[in-house]
Amino acid sequence: MTTVRPFRALRYDPARVDLSRVLAPPYDVIAADERHHLYDRDPHNAVRLELTRNVADEATTDYTAVRETLDSWRESGVLTLDDAPALYGLRQPFVAPDGSRGTREGFFGLLRLEDYERRIVRPHERTLAGPKADRLKVLRAARSNLSPVFLLYEDREDRLPRHLAPAFGAPIARASDATGEMQLSRIGDPEVTAAVAEFMADRPVVIADGHHRYETALAYRDACRIHSGDDGPHEWILAYFANAYAPGSLLLPIHRLILKGAPPTENAWRERLHGWEQRRVEVEGADAIPKILRAELEPLADRHAFAADDASGQLRIFSRPRTAEDDLTVRIIHREVIDGVFGLDEEAVREGAIAYPKSAGQTARDLRAGHGSVALYLNALTPQDVFRVTAAGEVLPQKSTFFHPKLPTGLVFRLLESS
Secondary structure (H helix, E strand, C coil): CCCEECECCEEECCCCCCHHHHCECCHHHCCHHHHHHHHHHCCCCCHHHHCCCCHHHHHCCCCHHHHHHHHHHHHCCCEEECCCCEEEEEEEEEECCCCCEEEEEEEEEEEECCCHHHCCEECCCCCCHHHHHHHHHHHHHHCEECCCEEEEECCCCCHHHHHHHHHCCCCCEEEEECCEEEEEEEECCHHHHHHHHHHHHCCCEEEEECHHHHHHHHHHHHHHHHHHCCCCHHHEEEEEEEECCCCCCEEEECCEEECCCCCCCHHHHHHHCCCCEEEEEECCCHHHHHHHHHHHHHHHCCCEEEEEECCCCEEEEEEECCCCCCCCHHHHHHHHHHHCCCCCCHHHHHCCCEECCCCHHHHHHHHHCCCCCEEEEECCCCHHHHHHHHHCCCCCCCCCEEEECCCCECCCEEEHHHC
């Protein structure tokens, strides 16, 4: 069972800082030059708890300064520890790449760590040893969860957010960015938190973001068990929970840009893609691509489908029916199109034969500027795809989807000794 419980959050005091200036993106999407910008943006920016100012310093640091910074900010009143345990609801507005707006609702709580083999907490991607070693140094030094793991649960009727909404109450913190004002609320009613725990108990969760943090916490837990047993704060991790089926939970596609090889001829498309239907759509320019994809590709979500763009003024739309035994569309495209049509096998892909852009519009512009030969636009995976694959103990192919918007660091922290 998925075990969720309230905790005492360590939070920025809105009277002491401008929350909008101290939040930071997740550490693993912060570019090297962006570190300096965030460090200089505010002396209390959360990036100071996650990353060194200079990338080169990561190899030698032991991150002892992180705990010193946490303690200093607590002593000065910049950070305060809530008096009683609670869950924390978050309303987060966003702008999708197509310009549409939405709001994601979810909540922070503690999750009991579970080994993957139990199929309670399910990964959707593989991890690398280097980032986990670095995050373990941070966890040992800080003795705190600084960034939450982002988890998806299955609630097709969207019952839990509607049940939680009345309990959100007045926001205890607000922060604004280009998309609008996010609001953090405290959910401390024991009946409500018990109802949430009961609801989540019957549902496995899938890691949307934070695989390295989760596996680092598992390693830390196992090391702590040697001396402290299996009942302690090391058995839990700070997590953010969102319903994968809610309108505000956006799974977006990652496209493919062929960098090596010429565009296929008409005969090559026809002869190498047996069983695929093809039609063409006129394209006036790069800026028209997102609108065309919404009108022509997205309605084919119940089929295997993709669009091929060679900047010739025509977009090719390919599709074929799904069967119950079919693989994921992204795997089929790699097998039948990237390898079958372009002749790019796994080794060529690993060596950089393709790029993985997230914006269709930017990809179309890059293509027309001479970067690459053909763009392959994909539809997003569905929540059903994600839960089906992870339930089978598999992981999604590399660069299959991304979850939008990213969850900022700094809304809540969790001290292990106070939770």
